[in-house]
Amino acid sequence: MIRFECDYGEGAHPKVMELLEKTNWEQTPGYGCDPWCEKARQQILKACKAPDAEVQFVVGGTQANQMVIASILRPFEGAVSATSGHINVHETGAVEATGHKILALPEKDGKISAEQIEKCFIEYEESPTQEHVVKPGIVYISQPTEYGTTYSKKELEEIYGVCKEHKVPLFIDGARLSYALAAEDSDLQLPDMARLCDIFYIGGTKVGCLFGEAIVFTDRKYADGFRMIMKQHGGMLAKGRLLGVQFSALFTDGLYEEIGRYADSLAIEVKKALKNKGIPLYYESSTNQQFFILTDEQWAKLADKYAFSDNGPVEGGRLLRICTSWATKKEDVAGLVAEIENL
Amino acid sequence: MIRFECDYGEGAHPKVMELLEKTNWEQTPGYGCDPWCEKARQQILKACKAPDAEVQFVVGGTQANQMVIASILRPFEGAVSATSGHINVHETGAVEATGHKILALPEKDGKISAEQIEKCFIEYEESPTQEHVVKPGIVYISQPTEYGTTYSKKELEEIYGVCKEHKVPLFIDGARLSYALAAEDSDLQLPDMARLCDIFYIGGTKVGCLFGEAIVFTDRKYADGFRMIMKQHGGMLAKGRLLGVQFSALFTDGLYEEIGRYADSLAIEVKKALKNKGIPLYYESSTNQQFFILTDEQWAKLADKYAFSDNGPVEGGRLLRICTSWATKKEDVAGLVAEIENL
């Protein structure tokens, strides 16, 4: 069985493992107050061209989402999100567990628009029963989205413009950010991300690390008290230096960008094969996730050999997803492309 | 200014006030453990023909909703509700504040169907990523709905059937229940309510009391620990007997039903006048709330004299709501009807 169903099926990129191994006997203080975290912090700030930002490292994405939102919102505020947002449908109510409603807006290709967000703000501001409704207190989007699609620089500028006008912080889930930045049609790089939101995170779990997300508070005021929130949520790793070590490896010699390019290029090969074969793509993605519809017959031909993510029956067959990553082997992609051609 | 904008604009029905006055110097234990609460409890159980049910009194509807839901759900469970449900849009995130997501289903005339609810249950049960999504743990509906519409006996039987099949309790918000039971087209009475759900409440605030909701746990197991939840949420009234006294007055000589009939009949007079005039009704309501659209010109003629609830601009004019109650004066309704005829 060759697994394409997710981008967290293996361990860590060899260069990350190597540094973990190499530093294993070093003695450091705990909880992220060690030289490796400090080094990785500086590497990230440099890559983001954001010398005044603050960086905190946490183990996983659900933690990052839950803790950032819980830290920033007052009790009567909620988080604006696409209906398809990870926080709205794949975290077992983690945000609500901290007391906050998610104000879900209908998505289009996994995205929400500046116009929708502005309308949401204005409806609240003009509500005759404002004290009875939840105040939009943060906007949450993902880059790339759950469907592999991406926000363009223009879209992001518009969204952030609306957020700033209405004084609501913008928070970007970058669990797979590398794959968005590396996309052929991307016009955004790390410094753009840092410039166009208040908080975002650079995912490591799905981009070469064993685990880990680096949260960047481009406006430091939003980091106030965050480390206490981390500890309170069990999100402060005892051996915090493991996060520093891994992100330091990722931000050495362009490994982070390299992984994104590598995985995207393999996904695009599959996408091209699907297109050539006339197999319908469900979303127009240029990142490491590709969604497409196979007839039951087509799927039967592949299912024994390949693990895809199965999103159930849709019109025309089954909605399937493949993911690529740093660990995807070129020969496995070539093999899959050949199989697609023969469907 | 004659106020039709809500059904909680005055104090209490004179018979309720009279009993409060009459019992004012009585000495009783606090927190609802007094003879008046016990008496009212028995009156309610008799009216519901549910001798084995449990009754608890609380001050308000948001409290009732929040506490019942928080008491019954485990942390990873959520409440199924119409998008227009009071808990979803008018309680400043009270349910989420206790840690639970609201699983909102699209409403039709303020209602959700057995079919929708069943689909929601099945989607959860069949979800390949069940551990990552919120489990539907309670179903919340209102009778009548936010829009004055009502569930029929058949609809309620279907909904409760689905709930029982999937072992999810059904909870009915009856803040305005009297107005639903008294509706001309109603085929439901109190014993039906007790038979067709696990928990419901009989609203007093909007039906003749100064305040107060009587929560009926038709399945007593759902009342386990509820009084602790009440105290924890500040929902256990020190002078609890005030609730017992008021509900006892309400359930003496059919006052509760009488108030419903009185208010509904006045609302129907207005509805008829609107219909006769060709003014579009926004929802088909036979209860004490009527929603309709006036042109700006029409509204201008009435706005100086009458207070309606203004739901903002819609196609064709403004969406307005009138409410009637025990306190609505017949002459005021007659006056309004005459004005409508002259629009």
Next chain:
Amino acid sequence: MIRFECDYGEGAHPKVMELLEKTNWEQTPGYGCDPWCEKARQQILKACKAPDAEVQFVVGGTQANQMVIASILRPFEGAVSATSGHINVHETGAVEATGHKILALPEKDGKISAEQIEKCFIEYEESPTQEHVVKPGIVYISQPTEYGTTYSKKELEEIYGVCKEHKVPLFIDGARLSYALAAEDSDLQLPDMARLCDIFYIGGTKVGCLFGEAIVFTDRKYADGFRMIMKQHGGMLAKGRLLGVQFSALFTDGLYEEIGRYADSLAIEVKKALKNKGIPLYYESSTNQQFFILTDEQWAKLADKYAFSDNGPVEGGRLLRICTSWATKKEDVAGLVAEIENL
């Protein structure tokens, strides 16, 4: 049975009931946005000589405590309280239910000292593991305390001095405040309360109202967002004017102060009788609660006729409490005094 066990055993002071009755048919907007709430607000601000303060009315004390604390604290902050504080032992974990730890300090006669509070602040500020401990974010005291004792002006000045120095707001639970202000040995009046804390409340439930507490935010910044918190916790009364009406009656012609003096004077009569008889007082209280120890034999003589609050066995007998209120009858006190003399 003559009941001395609490100060919330009857309804409302006749003047309060009279005004409720008189205003019963008035039509007002809901949720505390009515002329009666506005009037009561002004009366309270005048009585407090605090024209710039903000006042909000809620139904009960547990609600007031829970909502003020939840509104002000960030998630990682806790409330400093005496171990005997109402929030620590009599509210079924209401504060913790909003996510906050209570940092309990040992009490002496129900009180905590400026010295203790300062030590608590300094321990936090100097903690080498500050990120791992709960930050003291608000100080909660009661005036009078659970044991009927009171803080003197000097004690309060010292406590507030420490709080201001360390930038932690001081919140005073005044559920029985009237009885503290009216005490013979009191050197504090309402304007002192307003001057010596950031938030306090004026209890109505135990001082002549059916229910109701008036929260005074002497520093308005702490009221920011509070009405949303009220709604979210089910603490915003639909017929809010009932609170305004009652507090307006209480602050007309000195009724609030009169009730305090009346109840205290009756309690002192009992206290004197106890002292004369040589019955040990458990706390030195000059307010409406008196705690004392009766031998089992003595208690047996009174238990058939009188209801006291029974705090269980202590060295020398049973610890009992009597409470007086606006509703206590002089003849009942005279009768009790006579019985004590004959013990």
Next chain:
Amino acid sequence: MIRFECDYGEGAHPKVMELLEKTNWEQTPGYGCDPWCEKARQQILKACKAPDAEVQFVVGGTQANQMVIASILRPFEGAVSATSGHINVHETGAVEATGHKILALPEKDGKISAEQIEKCFIEYEESPTQEHVVKPGIVYISQPTEYGTTYSKKELEEIYGVCKEHKVPLFIDGARLSYALAAEDSDLQLPDMARLCDIFYIGGTKVGCLFGEAIVFTDRKYADGFRMIMKQHGGMLAKGRLLGVQFSALFTDGLYEEIGRYADSLAIEVKKALKNKGIPLYYESSTNQQFFILTDEQWAKLADKYAFSDNGPVEGGRLLRICTSWATKKEDVAGLVAEIENL
């Protein structure tokens, strides 16, 4: 600087690292549903002689504590703990953040007794105001305690006996369990732990893993819904197999026990040196933590060369702690012993 201040200053035991390295390219499903987790689960159940127990792996101890307690308690229940319990003083209010009070009992040498716990249960059960107080819903103890002391088999049997009698589950924090089991004076082994509580965890973070705690639900009913709680709290690791791999290494060829013995024996060497020198020990510990008092003069002699955990000034000097672990070097202990002898 030679670091003795904690037992999580290095990476992982070489055998753990080796297996992580060896399995790095394996493809597995995520979230702990992989063959390595299954293998480790079976190894642990075998070591515990508890074939019917359930095991779940999480990243850290604060997470384990918070999630187990939040999963088991109803909203009005609290966790009984020693005042010195980790959940009470070192987790930034993590338990309270889930809505639950900690019912802290005074500790003796870091421990609480069956007698204290029983008294706490009985006080609740007999409370005349039971609805107003927090119900003890779980008992939390640590083995070893925060002070390195341990519960004997007899003490544990008594505590569990009381818990079973009062139907309250017993939960044991075993973050450093290996060091308790390996202690010279220990009469408890893993099967005893499994037999004498309802839930406990086997700490990996401080015993040779990069991170990870294996929670053993000896009574499976307490595991119901736990995986949803894990996901909701961000405690379900995407690459869950990392936990399985590490615990599998730990439970192969007795590594877990070996690490405990190794670290304890080094700590005892230091303890003996302290005793011989007449340096006062603050607690009588036979595990990997030793607490002792050095005069300022003595401390000055060591502080340049060694990092200890500094608990601040106490009578007679400073309270210091040393920790040993799998990573402590024998020659460093020998060096420290020599320095102590020369103090």
